[in-house]
Amino acid sequence: MHDDTAEVRDPTDVVDEYEEALDSVLSDVDAPEPDDDGGVSLGLPGLSLNRRDFVKAGVAAGAMGAVAGCSSLNGGGGGQATESGGGGVDHSVAPGEHDEYYGFWSGGHSGELRVIGIPSMRELTRIPVFNTDCASGYGYTDDTKQLLEDSGGYSWGDNHHPNLSETDGDYDGEYLYVNDKANGRIARVNLTYFETDAITDVPNMQAIHGCTVLSPDTKYVFGNGEFRAPLPNDGRDLDDPDSYTALFAAVDPESMETQWQVKVDGNLDINDSGKEGRWVIASAYNSEEATSIQGMTRDDRDDVKAFDIPAIEQAVENGNYEEVNGIPIVDGTKESPLNQGDRPIVKYIPTPKSPHCVEVEPNGDYAMVAGKLSPTVTIIDLNKLPEVEDPADAVVGRPRVGLGPLHTTFDGNGHAYTSLFIDSQAVKWDIEAAVEAEEGSEEPIIERQDVHYNPGHIQALEAMTTDPDGEWLVSLNKLSKDRFLPVGPIMPDNDQLIHIGQGEKEMELVADHPAYPEPHDCVFAHKDKIDAKKVYDPEDYEETYITEEASGVERTGENSVHVKMTTKRSEYGLPDFTVQEGDEVRLTTTNIEGIQDIIHGVAIPEHDINYAVAPQDTREVTFTADEPGVYWIYCTFFCSALHLEMRSRMLVEPAEG
Numbered sequence: 001m002h003d004d005t006a007e008v009r010d011p012t013d014v015v016d017e018y019e020e021a022l023d024s025v026l027s028d029v030d031a032p033e034p035d036d037d038g039g040v041s042l043g044l045p046g047l048s049l050n051r052r053d054f055v056k057a058g059v060a061a062g063a064m065g066a067v068a069g070c071s072s073l074n075g076g077g078g079g080q081a082t083e084s085g086g087g088g089v090d091h092s093v094a095p096g097e098h099d100e101y102y103g104f105w106s107g108g109h110s111g112e113l114r115v116i117g118i119p120s121m122r123e124l125t126r127i128p129v130f131n132t133d134c135a136s137g138y139g140y141t142d143d144t145k146q147l148l149e150d151s152g153g154y155s156w157g158d159n160h161h162p163n164l165s166e167t168d169g170d171y172d173g174e175y176l177y178v179n180d181k182a183n184g185r186i187a188r189v190n191l192t193y194f195e196t197d198a199i200t201d202v203p204n205m206q207a208i209h210g211c212t213v214l215s216p217d218t219k220y221v222f223g224n225g226e227f228r229a230p231l232p233n234d235g236r237d238l239d240d241p242d243s244y245t246a247l248f249a250a251v252d253p254e255s256m257e258t259q260w261q262v263k264v265d266g267n268l269d270i271n272d273s274g275k276e277g278r279w280v281i282a283s284a285y286n287s288e289e290a291t292s293i294q295g296m297t298r299d300d301r302d303d304v305k306a307f308d309i310p311a312i313e314q315a316v317e318n319g320n321y322e323e324v325n326g327i328p329i330v331d332g333t334k335e336s337p338l339n340q341g342d343r344p345i346v347k348y349i350p351t352p353k354s355p356h357c358v359e360v361e362p363n364g365d366y367a368m369v370a371g372k373l374s375p376t377v378t379i380i381d382l383n384k385l386p387e388v389e390d391p392a393d394a395v396v397g398r399p400r401v402g403l404g405p406l407h408t409t410f411d412g413n414g415h416a417y418t419s420l421f422i423d424s425q426a427v428k429w430d431i432e433a434a435v436e437a438e439e440g441s442e443e444p445i446i447e448r449q450d451v452h453y454n455p456g457h458i459q460a461l462e463a464m465t466t467d468p469d470g471e472w473l474v475s476l477n478k479l480s481k482d483r484f485l486p487v488g489p490i491m492p493d494n495d496q497l498i499h500i501g502q503g504e505k506e507m508e509l510v511a512d513h514p515a516y517p518e519p520h521d522c523v524f525a526h527k528d529k530i531d532a533k534k535v536y537d538p539e540d541y542e543e544t545y546i547t548e549e550a551s552g553v554e555r556t557g558e559n560s561v562h563v564k565m566t567t568k569r570s571e572y573g574l575p576d577f578t579v580q581e582g583d584e585v586r587l588t589t590t591n592i593e594g595i596q597d598i599i600h601g602v603a604i605p606e607h608d609i610n611y612a613v614a615p616q617d618t619r620e621v622t623f624t625a626d627e628p629g630v631y632w633i634y635c636t637f638f639c640s641a642l643h644l645e646m647r648s649r650m651l652v653e654p655a656e657g
């Protein structure tokens with residue numbers, strides 16, 4: 001495998017190269033307004049020279065693994081960095097006690113969701129979404145196999161942004177919606193059973209990155225097209241990037257069907273909804289419409305898009321669209337006639353620089369756009385947005401928060417907390433002070449907390465509602481480096497629990513929590529808002545409930561049988577059953593137990609089958625018995641003292657002749 005002729009590069013050179021590249025694209029606070037010809041030039045180099053030198057040092061140290069707290073890099077200005085090590089506040093939950101909050105973590109390219117209790121950070125369960133899971137049987141039972149098949153048949157997905165369904169701006173505990181960045185899909189998880197119950201493969205889109213529901217009543221689930229591609233992507237315009245398109249999609253939360261899409265200039269990164277059902281704000285990093293990293297980072301501003309949802313609905317109603325693959329596509333590009341009148345459907349707001357995320361604060365007044373390659377957060381006033389003729393005039397603040405701002409969260413008491421990827425910090429700032437302050441001011445900064453290391457999303461309790469709970473914040477750090485025992489070259493991420501109180505206190509780092517790669521985001525709901533059932537209600541599924549009396553084998557065709565059997569402690573409804581070689585076997589299983597947590601499994605060796613049947617649940621698998629012989633069926637959940645004895649036999653008779 002090892003190629004002796006390959007040149008092994010000096011790691012220091014690689015770091016230097018990265019450092020230089022980063023240095024050349026980082027922008028200053030006051031990225032100048034675009035020239036008349038649309039170009040921009042970088043101004044004010046002096047303002048940030050020192051800062052950049054600090055960055056260089058930081059990047060080099062980080063990349064070489066010589067990690068240190070980053071407080072030494074905080075050259076001056078606004079807010080003392082806090083070094084805390086979990087001394088004071090206790091986040092433990094006593095044995096037998098419950099957590100106060102559910103945390104729903106996206107699992108990134110694991111494709112799953114993880115449910116984690118807050119404040120203990122204990123993992124409660126995992127919900128397979130775009131992946132398969134042999135413990136639950138997701139992707140093995142007929143209905144879940146079909147679900148994955150119908151949504152494209154992919155074996156994985158890249159799960160980024162979980163959103164809880166809302167009624168009146170608060171979580172109603174019904175559903176969770178999450179995107180698959182890799183294959184342009186949106187899935188719905190039913191929070192009664194904590195199960196994925198729908199996945200839609202959104203037409204015309206390759207990658208869906210941002211995903212949000214329309215507040216306050218979940219009228220739509222929106223997906224942001226991050227990668228520009230030919231429309232339709234059928235072999236045309238292969239190497240003609242100018243004709244590629246990025247789309248914004250609206251999906252119905254009930255039917256999960258795509259209702260309409262909007263074509264935009266540039267691309268779309270992440271999005272969030274205002275609180276009044278009118279605006280959805282989307283960030284973007286490639287207004288250059290380039291295909292290389294140099295091209296994508298060329299300009300100092302990118303257009304954040306503000307989608308006026310009722311105006312778009314009106315355009316659709318008026319028939320102002322083209323249809324591609326059955327979906328109405330409304331033209332929201334700058335030159336579109338729909339953007340010329342007094343009610344444009346999309347407003348373009350130039351924002352420095354390749355901004356990463358948008359989060360709307362709890363009152364719904366301001367959208368915070370984290371600058372990523374600009375050390376600022378741009379504050380867009382959503383109340384001004386309808387009035388201003390030049391959308392740039394809706395920008396009412398731009399505090400300088402630090403290097404690599406990616407995401408922002410809220411405590412509900414006037415404070416914002418922004419993650420700084422490059423500085424490895426959570427920075428707390430005062431929202432009103434930032435609106436009052438001059439552009440680029442560090443005055444609104446209240447405090448800085450070092451995190452370990454390189455945070456992406458940052459979330460405080462119920463921060464996406466109109467009434468956040470404060471108290472705890474989680475920083476989802478991409479790198480853990482030396483924070484845990486080394487486990488080979490691929491280290492876990494590090495989700496850090498930070499106590500914030502109601503915003504009146506200093507932030508305090510309380511716990512490190514290793515996470516298998518790679519969670520991006522999470523969302524928290526108070527436990528009283530989720531009503532998880534403890535046993536299945538047979539009314540909720542379509543399969544026929546099997547009783548002990550009904551257990552048996554029924555021949556349904558020359559080469560097909562229907563096997564029905566129950567499970568209970570500690571036996572299957574059939575001690576054995578016989579089928580013919582080559583039979584298609586449909587096996588329906590009902591767990592007739594009515595007690596919480598008594599689960600039985602059905603594993604069939606050498607047939608690639610295992611699934612769980614929860615109390616009062618019925619599950620079905622269909623497979624071919626293609627090899628004659630005896631196959632022991634056994635229970636895979638340790639259900640009783642007689643669990644090992646809980647077995648059945650499938651006897652496959654050789655075909656005749």
Ligand code: CUK
Binds near residue numbers: 357406407
């Ligand atoms: S993205 Cu991953 S750190 Cu997909 Cu929300 Cu920002």
Ligand code: CUA
Binds near residue numbers: 643
């Ligand atoms: Cu049933 Cu083990």
